[in-house]
Amino acid sequence: MDVERGKFWNPAVETMAREELRELQLRRLRHQLDYAYHYSSFYHRRFDEAGLKPDDVKSLEDFEKVPMLYKDELREERSRTGDPFGGILCVPLDERVVSINASTGTTGIPTMFAYTKHDIMMAVEQDLRVKWGRGYRAGTKVYFTGFKWHGYVVLAYTAADIIGFGAYLDCGYPLPYLSAKHMQVLRGYKPEVYGGPILTLYSIIETAKKSGVDPKEIFSNTKIIDTGYGDIVTKAVKKRLEDETGVPSEKIYDFGGVADPLWYWGDCDYHEGVHSCDDLFLTEVRDPETHEKLAEGERGEVTVTNLFAEATPIIKWGTEDIGYITTEKCKCGRTHTRISFLGREAFMANIKGMKIFPADIENVLGDIPGFTEYFTMIKYSTGPMDVLRMKLAVDWDKVDDAEAFKAKLKERLKERLGIESEIEFVKSVSELPFVGHKVVKLLDETKKQAA
Amino acid sequence: MWVTSVETMPRSEIESIQEDLLRRQVNYVYWNSRFYRKKLGDAGVKPEDIKGLNDLSKIPLTSREELSAAVTDEDFFGGRLCVPMSKVWQILNPPEQMVKGNVIVTALTENDREVLVDHLTRHLLMAGLRRGQIVEVQASQWEAIGRIIEGQFTSRRTVQDIVPFTAIAIEATLPMLDLPRSMYMTGFFKPHLVLTMVDFAKLMVNEAKKQGKTPKEMFGTKVVIHRVRPGSPVLDEKTRKEFEEVWGGTHLCMLDIQDNFFFASECHQMNGLHAWEDGFIVETVDPETGEPTAPGEKGLLTITNLWAEATPLIRYKTDHKVTLIKDECGCGRTHVRIVF
Numbered sequence: 001m002d003v004e005r006g007k008f009w010n011p012a013v014e015t016m017a018r019e020e021l022r023e024l025q026l027r028r029l030r031h032q033l034d035y036a037y038h039y040s041s042f043y044h045r046r047f048d049e050a051g052l053k054p055d056d057v058k059s060l061e062d063f064e065k066v067p068m069l070y071k072d073e074l075r076e077e078r079s080r081t082g083d084p085f086g087g088i089l090c091v092p093l094d095e096r097v098v099s100i101n102a103s104t105g106t107t108g109i110p111t112m113f114a115y116t117k118h119d120i121m122m123a124v125e126q127d128l129r130v131k132w133g134r135g136y137r138a139g140t141k142v143y144f145t146g147f148k149w150h151g152y153v154v155l156a157y158t159a160a161d162i163i164g165f166g167a168y169l170d171c172g173y174p175l176p177y178l179s180a181k182h183m184q185v186l187r188g189y190k191p192e193v194y195g196g197p198i199l200t201l202y203s204i205i206e207t208a209k210k211s212g213v214d215p216k217e218i219f220s221n222t223k224i225i226d227t228g229y230g231d232i233v234t235k236a237v238k239k240r241l242e243d244e245t246g247v248p249s250e251k252i253y254d255f256g257g258v259a260d261p262l263w264y265w266g267d268c269d270y271h272e273g274v275h276s277c278d279d280l281f282l283t284e285v286r287d288p289e290t291h292e293k294l295a296e297g298e299r300g301e302v303t304v305t306n307l308f309a310e311a312t313p314i315i316k317w318g319t320e321d322i323g324y325i326t327t328e329k330c331k332c333g334r335t336h337t338r339i340s341f342l343g344r345e346a347f348m349a350n351i352k353g354m355k356i357f358p359a360d361i362e363n364v365l366g367d368i369p370g371f372t373e374y375f376t377m378i379k380y381s382t383g384p385m386d387v388l389r390m391k392l393a394v395d396w397d398k399v400d401d402a403e404a405f406k407a408k409l410k411e412r413l414k415e416r417l418g419i420e421s422e423i424e425f426v427k428s429v430s431e432l433p434f435v436g437h438k439v440v441k442l443l444d445e446t447k448k449q450a451a
Numbered sequence: 452m453w454v455t456s457v458e459t460m461p462r463s464e465i466e467s468i469q470e471d472l473l474r475r476q477v478n479y480v481y482w483n484s485r486f487y488r489k490k491l492g493d494a495g496v497k498p499e500d501i502k503g504l505n506d507l508s509k510i511p512l513t514s515r516e517e518l519s520a521a522v523t524d525e526d527f528f529g530g531r532l533c534v535p536m537s538k539v540w541q542i543l544n545p546p547e548q549m550v551k552g553n554v555i556v557t558a559l560t561e562n563d564r565e566v567l568v569d570h571l572t573r574h575l576l577m578a579g580l581r582r583g584q585i586v587e588v589q590a591s592q593w594e595a596i597g598r599i600i601e602g603q604f605t606s607r608r609t610v611q612d613i614v615p616f617t618a619i620a621i622e623a624t625l626p627m628l629d630l631p632r633s634m635y636m637t638g639f640f641k642p643h644l645v646l647t648m649v650d651f652a653k654l655m656v657n658e659a660k661k662q663g664k665t666p667k668e669m670f671g672t673k674v675v676i677h678r679v680r681p682g683s684p685v686l687d688e689k690t691r692k693e694f695e696e697v698w699g700g701t702h703l704c705m706l707d708i709q710d711n712f713f714f715a716s717e718c719h720q721m722n723g724l725h726a727w728e729d730g731f732i733v734e735t736v737d738p739e740t741g742e743p744t745a746p747g748e749k750g751l752l753t754i755t756n757l758w759a760e761a762t763p764l765i766r767y768k769t770d771h772k773v774t775l776i777k778d779e780c781g782c783g784r785t786h787v788r789i790v791f
Contacts, residue, residue, distance in 0.1 A: 093585070099617070166542070168543075189556075
C-alpha cells in the first residue's frame, strides 16, 4: 500500500514539535559522544584533554564543554600519526566501510571521510525530504551535473532509486565543451528538473547564447532549477536565472551541503533559509573567535554535529561559513532549524561594526532592475569602515537615468542594512577584478596600502 | 569464478543459447526499435529470416556514425529506444569527445542493469576482486560502470552487494584536474585493485616520478585494470612491461564498448580478453567489404547485444582490429577471447 506522504517525505519527523526534537537531539547527541569517546582515539584524547567524560553532557547546555573541531586539526593529527582519518574512524575499514570520499578541499590536500551503509542511508533521508518537498516524484525527469567523487552523487542516485525519479547525471565542470554536450542533452531529454552548480548553469547559458540558441528554449520543459551546490543562491542569482531560463524565481531552489559530515540542506517554496534536519544534525551558530554559542538571528560561524555517523563521527564541526539560524516554525509547516548562509568570513566587510557580505548586497539589491551580481566591494581599512565602497557593472538596458538608479541603490542599502555607501559604475564587467573566471566580490586594498 | 557452469560451458551449448537469443532479439528490435525496423526493412530482412547463427551475416552492420546521424531534435535516441521512458532506469551518454556530431545516448532498464552487474562481477572476480578489499574506480559520471560497480544502497544490486568492498570513486572526465586527488587517495589507501585507463595511469606514473618516487612504493597495488575507452588506448605488451616495472602488480586490459554495454577483460593468463558469449555474439568483419573474416583472421570487432531491453545494438561495428580465439583458456573458461 502506498504511504500517504502529502507534501512531506517524512511528515511525522519534519513537523515534529520543537520540544520533542530537542529531546531527540539530546538523546542522540549523548549516544554519539559516548560512541566517539569509546571508539575513536582522536575524540578520546580530546575529551580527556578537556577533562570531559561523555556522561558529563546531560543537557544541550552541557554541550558547551565539548571543544570545537576544525578540518586543520584533523590534518595535523593525520600528519602526526599517519592515520588518513586522523583517528576519527570508529569502524574497521575493510568490514564496514562502503565508501571513502575526499572532500572538495579548496585548500589543497583533500580530507578523507568514510561511510558505512547506515551512514549513507541516513544522509539520503535528508536528500529525500528536500527533493520530495520540491515535487520530485516517480517518473520526474531530472538532469544533474556534478562530480563523481563528490559524496553527494551517491546520495542523489540512491534518492533517485527510492523515489523513482529519472536521474541522468553528467560531469559538472563548467567547461565549454562539456556545456555544449549538456546543451544537446537538455534539448533532447527535456528534463523537468535541472540540478547543478550555478557556474555550470551559467556556462550552459553562455554556450547556448554563443551558438545562437535561446536558453529559454533549452529549459522550455524545466519547471524546477536546483542550484547552489556550494555557492549561495542570492536574489540576484535567481533574478538572472529567471531572466535567462524562463523558470520562475520561486522555483529556483538553493541546495547545498558539507560533504564531510554528510550534511545536506535545501530551502522550501518560501525560500526563507535552508532547512536542516534537526533529528540528524545539531546546528548552532557560534562566535568565530570565542566559539561562544550565539542567539538565534545573530551572525556567526555555523557549526554542525552529526548525530548518526558510525564511521567518522563529527562533533562540533566549524564549517567556517558565516550565517544565522532560526528555529521558528516555517510557513511550510516544518519545525526544523532554518539557516541563512552569508559566506566565508574572509569575504566580509565591516561597516561601523555591521558585518556585510556580498550575499547581503545581492539579496538587498537583487530585485532592482539593472543591478547585476558583477560587483566588487572594497575593503580600504582593516578596522570598521564608515561607508561601503563598491564598484558595479550595470545592465544599462534596464536603466535610463544613472543618477536616479544610483540614488535608489543607496537608499535601499540605507533602508535595509543601515549603511552609507559610495557606488561607482564601471563600463563593463571586465573592469572589475577577476580570479579565474569569477569576479572578486571583496577587494582588499589595505594590503596594497601597507606595501 | 562467479558462475562456473556458465563460464566453462562447452561451445555447442554456448552456440545453442546464442541462437535462441539472437532469434528473440532480432524479432524484438524489429518490432520495438524504429531505427532497426527501418534498417532491416531497407535491407529486406524479416525477423523470420534469421533462423540461426549462420543467418547473422544477412543483417547489415551498424556504425557509430549511423547512430549519430539518426539523432533528431524530437528524439535524441534516434529511434533506438525499445521501451517507454517510464521503463528506463538510467540514461547514459558514452564518451563522445572523439566523435563529431550529435551526442549519442544509451539507456538501461532495471533488467539491463541486473545483467550488467552479473557481467561485471564475472570480470572483476576474474581479475582477483575479493570481499573486504579497497577498490579505486576511476570513471566518468556518464559511464555505466561506476553505477554498476559501486554505490547503490537500495534494493538494487551492484557488484558491491555481491562482493562487499570499500570503494573510492574518482572522477576521470578531465584526468589532469583530478590527478592530485587521485594520487593522494591511491597513496593513502594503497587499494588492492585500481580500475583506471592507460592515459590516466601514465599521468599518475609521471606525477609520481615528479615527486621523486615510483608508483610501486607509493601505491603498492596488486591488480590494475586498464579500461579501454575512446581516447584511452589498449594496453599493449610494451606498455604492460613498463607498468609492471614502475608500478608492480598485475596489469590487465579491459575493453569497454559503452554504446553496446559490452565488456571484455583479461584473466591472469593474459592471453586475450574474455567476453561473455551468453550475452553477446562476437565476430570480426573485413574493414572494406564488411564480410565476416575467416576464423583466426584479423578484422573489425563487431558486437551483437543479445540481452539489452532499452537500446540494444545488433552487429555493431567498432574500430578495434582484433582476432578471436575460441579455444578453452588456461583458466578454464570456454568463451571467446579477443586478441589485439
